[in-house]
Amino acid sequence: MKPMTTSLAPNTQDTPAQTGEPQSTQTTPKSATKPDRTRSVQPVLEKLFELYPHLFGAEFLPLKLGIFQELLAKHPEQFQRDSLKAALGVHTRSTRYLQCVAAGKQRHDLEGAAVEPVAPEHVFLTVIELFRRRQARTKDDLKPKLRAQLIAAFEASGLSRQDYLSRVQSNDAQAIALLDEAMAEYDAKQARQEALLRAFESSGKTVQEFADMYGLKERDVNAALARRRGG
Numbered sequence: 177m178k179p180m181t182t183s184l185a186p187n188t189q190d191t192p193a194q195t196g197e198p199q200s201t202q203t204t205p206k207s208a209t210k211p212d213r214t215r216s217v218q219p220v221l222e223k224l225f226e227l228y229p230h231l232f233g234a235e236f237l238p239l240k241l242g243i244f245q246e247l248l249a250k251h252p253e254q255f256q257r258d259s260l261k262a263a264l265g266v267h268t269r270s271t272r273y274l275q276c277v278a279a280g281k282q283r284h285d286l287e288g289a290a291v292e293p294v295a296p297e298h299v300f301l302t303v304i305e306l307f308r309r310r311q312a313r314t315k316d317d318l319k320p321k322l323r324a325q326l327i328a329a330f331e332a333s334g335l336s337r338q339d340y341l342s343r344v345q346s347n348d349a350q351a352i353a354l355l356d357e358a359m360a361e362y363d364a365k366q367a368r369q370e371a372l373l374r375a376f377e378s379s380g381k382t383v384q385e386f387a388d389m390y391g392l393k394e395r396d397v398n399a400a401l402a403r404r405r406g407g
Contacts, residue, residue: 220263223254230288232267236276237284239268240291250286271309277302278325280332296333300344303329304351319357326358327365369400376401 214221224232224247231237240246244264247255267273278299282290307322330340337359346352376386376397383401387394 214266217259217263217266220255220259221267224263224267227251227254228286228288231284231286236267236270236273237288238273238277238281238294239264240283240285243286246286271306274302274306278306278329280329295343296329296335296340297344299329299333300326300355301346301351304348304354307354319354322354323358323361326355327362330359330362369403372397373400 221232231239244261247260248257277294280294280299283292283294285291303322303325307318307325311318330337333340333343335343341355341359344355372390372392375390376383379386379389381389383397384394386392387397
Protein backbone atom coordinates (compact mmCIF):
# COMPACT_ATOMS: atom_id res chain seq x y z
CA MET A 177 0.00 0.00 0.00
CA LYS A 178 1.47 3.34 -1.00
CA PRO A 179 2.02 5.78 1.90
CA MET A 180 0.00 8.96 1.62
CA THR A 181 -0.36 12.06 3.73
CA THR A 182 -3.19 12.24 6.24
CA SER A 183 -4.32 14.45 9.08
CA LEU A 184 -6.07 13.49 12.26
CA ALA A 185 -8.26 16.58 12.32
CA PRO A 186 -11.05 16.75 9.73
CA ASN A 187 -10.91 20.55 9.83
CA THR A 188 -7.42 21.90 9.22
CA GLN A 189 -8.22 24.94 11.35
CA ASP A 190 -8.92 22.73 14.38
CA THR A 191 -6.05 21.49 16.49
CA PRO A 192 -6.22 18.08 18.20
CA ALA A 193 -6.64 19.84 21.54
CA GLN A 194 -9.59 21.81 20.22
CA THR A 195 -11.39 18.88 18.68
CA GLY A 196 -10.52 16.18 21.15
CA GLU A 197 -8.55 14.26 18.52
CA PRO A 198 -5.80 11.83 19.51
CA GLN A 199 -2.42 12.29 17.87
CA SER A 200 -0.19 9.47 16.78
CA THR A 201 3.01 11.23 17.80
CA GLN A 202 3.83 14.49 19.48
CA THR A 203 7.10 16.42 19.57
CA THR A 204 7.83 17.89 22.99
CA PRO A 205 10.04 20.98 23.23
CA LYS A 206 12.95 20.57 25.65
CA SER A 207 11.71 23.57 27.60
CA ALA A 208 8.29 22.01 28.22
CA THR A 209 8.60 18.43 29.51
CA LYS A 210 5.53 16.28 30.08
CA PRO A 211 5.54 16.65 33.91
CA ASP A 212 5.88 20.44 33.56
CA ARG A 213 2.99 20.61 31.09
CA THR A 214 0.79 18.46 33.29
CA ARG A 215 1.51 20.54 36.39
CA SER A 216 0.85 23.80 34.59
CA VAL A 217 -2.61 22.72 33.46
CA GLN A 218 -3.54 20.74 36.56
CA PRO A 219 -5.99 23.38 37.87
CA VAL A 220 -7.86 23.32 34.54
CA LEU A 221 -7.95 19.53 34.50
CA GLU A 222 -9.31 19.54 38.04
CA LYS A 223 -12.01 22.01 37.05
CA LEU A 224 -12.97 19.84 34.06
CA PHE A 225 -13.23 16.85 36.40
CA GLU A 226 -15.37 18.88 38.80
CA LEU A 227 -17.74 20.03 36.08
CA TYR A 228 -17.82 16.85 33.97
CA PRO A 229 -16.80 13.80 36.04
CA HIS A 230 -18.53 11.54 33.51
CA LEU A 231 -15.99 12.62 30.87
CA PHE A 232 -12.85 13.46 32.85
CA GLY A 233 -13.27 11.28 35.95
CA ALA A 234 -12.39 7.70 36.80
CA GLU A 235 -13.37 6.64 33.29
CA PHE A 236 -12.34 8.69 30.28
CA LEU A 237 -14.57 8.91 27.22
CA PRO A 238 -13.75 10.10 23.69
CA LEU A 239 -14.76 13.74 23.34
CA LYS A 240 -17.12 15.18 20.77
CA LEU A 241 -15.44 17.14 17.98
CA GLY A 242 -15.57 20.85 18.73
CA ILE A 243 -15.91 20.38 22.47
CA PHE A 244 -13.17 22.98 23.03
CA GLN A 245 -15.36 25.73 21.60
CA GLU A 246 -18.39 24.49 23.54
CA LEU A 247 -16.48 24.59 26.83
CA LEU A 248 -15.31 28.14 26.17
CA ALA A 249 -18.81 29.29 25.29
CA LYS A 250 -20.46 27.56 28.25
CA HIS A 251 -17.88 28.54 30.89
CA PRO A 252 -16.29 31.87 29.89
CA GLU A 253 -15.69 32.69 33.54
CA GLN A 254 -13.98 29.37 34.25
CA PHE A 255 -11.65 28.82 31.29
CA GLN A 256 -9.21 30.87 29.25
CA ARG A 257 -8.54 29.85 25.67
CA ASP A 258 -4.83 29.05 25.93
CA SER A 259 -4.94 27.19 29.23
CA LEU A 260 -8.00 25.16 28.19
CA LYS A 261 -6.37 24.29 24.87
CA ALA A 262 -3.24 23.13 26.70
CA ALA A 263 -5.24 21.12 29.23
CA LEU A 264 -7.27 19.33 26.55
CA GLY A 265 -4.04 18.62 24.71
CA VAL A 266 -2.57 16.93 27.78
CA HIS A 267 -5.84 15.07 28.38
CA THR A 268 -6.29 13.75 24.83
CA ARG A 269 -2.64 12.66 24.58
CA SER A 270 -2.78 10.75 27.85
CA THR A 271 -2.53 6.98 27.68
CA ARG A 272 -5.86 6.58 29.47
CA TYR A 273 -7.63 8.71 26.87
CA LEU A 274 -5.97 6.92 23.98
CA GLN A 275 -7.02 3.59 25.47
CA CYS A 276 -10.69 4.58 25.45
CA VAL A 277 -10.39 5.68 21.82
CA ALA A 278 -8.62 2.46 20.81
CA ALA A 279 -11.34 0.45 22.58
CA GLY A 280 -13.84 1.75 20.02
CA LYS A 281 -15.96 3.82 22.38
CA GLN A 282 -18.09 6.55 20.79
CA ARG A 283 -17.51 10.28 21.13
CA HIS A 284 -19.54 11.98 23.86
CA ASP A 285 -20.90 15.48 24.35
CA LEU A 286 -20.77 17.55 27.52
CA GLU A 287 -23.95 15.89 28.82
CA GLY A 288 -22.33 12.48 28.48
CA ALA A 289 -24.43 11.32 25.54
CA ALA A 290 -22.78 9.27 22.80
CA VAL A 291 -23.01 11.34 19.62
CA GLU A 292 -20.79 9.75 16.96
CA PRO A 293 -18.21 7.03 16.43
CA VAL A 294 -14.52 7.84 16.37
CA ALA A 295 -13.33 7.89 12.75
CA PRO A 296 -11.51 4.68 11.69
CA GLU A 297 -8.34 6.61 10.87
CA HIS A 298 -8.24 8.07 14.38
CA VAL A 299 -8.69 4.63 15.94
CA PHE A 300 -5.90 3.30 13.72
CA LEU A 301 -3.42 6.02 14.67
CA THR A 302 -4.33 5.66 18.34
CA VAL A 303 -3.69 1.91 18.30
CA ILE A 304 -0.32 2.54 16.65
CA GLU A 305 0.61 5.20 19.22
CA LEU A 306 -0.30 2.96 22.16
CA PHE A 307 1.77 0.16 20.64
CA ARG A 308 4.78 2.45 20.37
CA ARG A 309 4.46 3.59 23.97
CA ARG A 310 4.14 0.03 25.26
CA GLN A 311 6.90 -1.38 23.03
CA ALA A 312 9.29 1.31 24.28
CA ARG A 313 8.87 -0.03 27.83
CA THR A 314 9.48 -3.73 27.13
CA LYS A 315 11.80 -6.04 25.26
CA ASP A 316 8.90 -8.37 24.46
CA ASP A 317 7.63 -8.35 20.88
CA LEU A 318 4.18 -6.74 21.03
CA LYS A 319 3.56 -6.93 17.29
CA PRO A 320 1.33 -10.05 17.43
CA LYS A 321 -1.03 -8.27 19.83
CA LEU A 322 -0.88 -5.13 17.67
CA ARG A 323 -1.83 -7.07 14.54
CA ALA A 324 -4.82 -8.54 16.37
CA GLN A 325 -5.89 -5.06 17.48
CA LEU A 326 -5.54 -3.63 13.98
CA ILE A 327 -7.56 -6.50 12.52
CA ALA A 328 -10.26 -5.98 15.15
CA ALA A 329 -10.33 -2.24 14.39
CA PHE A 330 -10.71 -2.94 10.68
CA GLU A 331 -13.54 -5.41 11.25
CA ALA A 332 -15.27 -3.04 13.70
CA SER A 333 -15.18 -0.21 11.15
CA GLY A 334 -17.72 -2.00 8.95
CA LEU A 335 -15.89 -0.70 5.89
CA SER A 336 -14.77 -2.63 2.87
CA ARG A 337 -11.05 -3.30 2.64
CA GLN A 338 -10.63 -0.66 -0.08
CA ASP A 339 -12.58 2.00 1.80
CA TYR A 340 -10.76 1.27 5.06
CA LEU A 341 -7.31 1.50 3.51
CA SER A 342 -8.24 4.77 1.82
CA ARG A 343 -9.31 6.18 5.20
CA VAL A 344 -6.19 5.17 7.16
CA GLN A 345 -3.67 6.33 4.57
CA SER A 346 -0.60 7.87 6.19
CA ASN A 347 2.86 9.24 5.43
CA ASP A 348 4.16 7.34 8.46
CA ALA A 349 6.12 4.52 6.81
CA GLN A 350 6.32 2.43 9.98
CA ALA A 351 2.58 2.70 10.62
CA ILE A 352 1.85 1.61 7.04
CA ALA A 353 4.26 -1.32 7.36
CA LEU A 354 2.54 -2.44 10.57
CA LEU A 355 -0.86 -2.17 8.90
CA ASP A 356 0.37 -4.18 5.90
CA GLU A 357 1.52 -6.94 8.28
CA ALA A 358 -1.88 -6.95 9.98
CA MET A 359 -3.77 -7.12 6.69
CA ALA A 360 -1.54 -9.95 5.48
CA GLU A 361 -2.39 -11.86 8.67
CA TYR A 362 -6.07 -11.06 8.11
CA ASP A 363 -5.89 -12.41 4.56
CA ALA A 364 -4.21 -15.62 5.77
CA LYS A 365 -6.88 -16.04 8.44
CA GLN A 366 -9.65 -15.55 5.86
CA ALA A 367 -8.02 -18.07 3.53
CA ARG A 368 -7.82 -20.67 6.33
CA GLN A 369 -11.47 -20.14 7.18
CA GLU A 370 -12.52 -20.48 3.56
CA ALA A 371 -10.58 -23.72 3.24
CA LEU A 372 -12.17 -24.98 6.45
CA LEU A 373 -15.67 -24.12 5.27
CA ARG A 374 -15.14 -25.80 1.91
CA ALA A 375 -13.94 -28.91 3.72
CA PHE A 376 -17.00 -28.85 5.97
CA GLU A 377 -19.43 -28.39 3.09
CA SER A 378 -17.96 -31.32 1.22
CA SER A 379 -17.66 -33.57 4.28
CA GLY A 380 -21.32 -34.38 4.76
CA LYS A 381 -20.72 -34.24 8.50
CA THR A 382 -22.61 -32.42 11.18
CA VAL A 383 -20.90 -29.46 12.79
CA GLN A 384 -20.10 -31.51 15.89
CA GLU A 385 -18.76 -34.44 13.86
CA PHE A 386 -16.65 -32.14 11.71
CA ALA A 387 -15.26 -30.30 14.72
CA ASP A 388 -14.36 -33.58 16.43
CA MET A 389 -12.71 -34.91 13.28
CA TYR A 390 -10.39 -31.89 12.97
CA GLY A 391 -9.87 -31.23 16.66
CA LEU A 392 -11.80 -27.97 16.50
CA LYS A 393 -14.23 -26.32 18.87
CA GLU A 394 -17.82 -26.61 17.71
CA ARG A 395 -18.48 -22.95 18.49
CA ASP A 396 -15.61 -21.89 16.23
CA VAL A 397 -17.05 -23.83 13.30
CA ASN A 398 -20.50 -22.36 13.97
CA ALA A 399 -19.00 -18.86 14.14
CA ALA A 400 -17.25 -19.35 10.80
CA LEU A 401 -20.51 -20.56 9.25
CA ALA A 402 -22.38 -17.57 10.66
CA ARG A 403 -19.82 -15.18 9.18
CA ARG A 404 -20.14 -16.87 5.79
CA ARG A 405 -23.94 -16.58 5.86
CA GLY A 406 -23.82 -13.02 7.13
CA GLY A 407 -21.35 -11.97 4.43
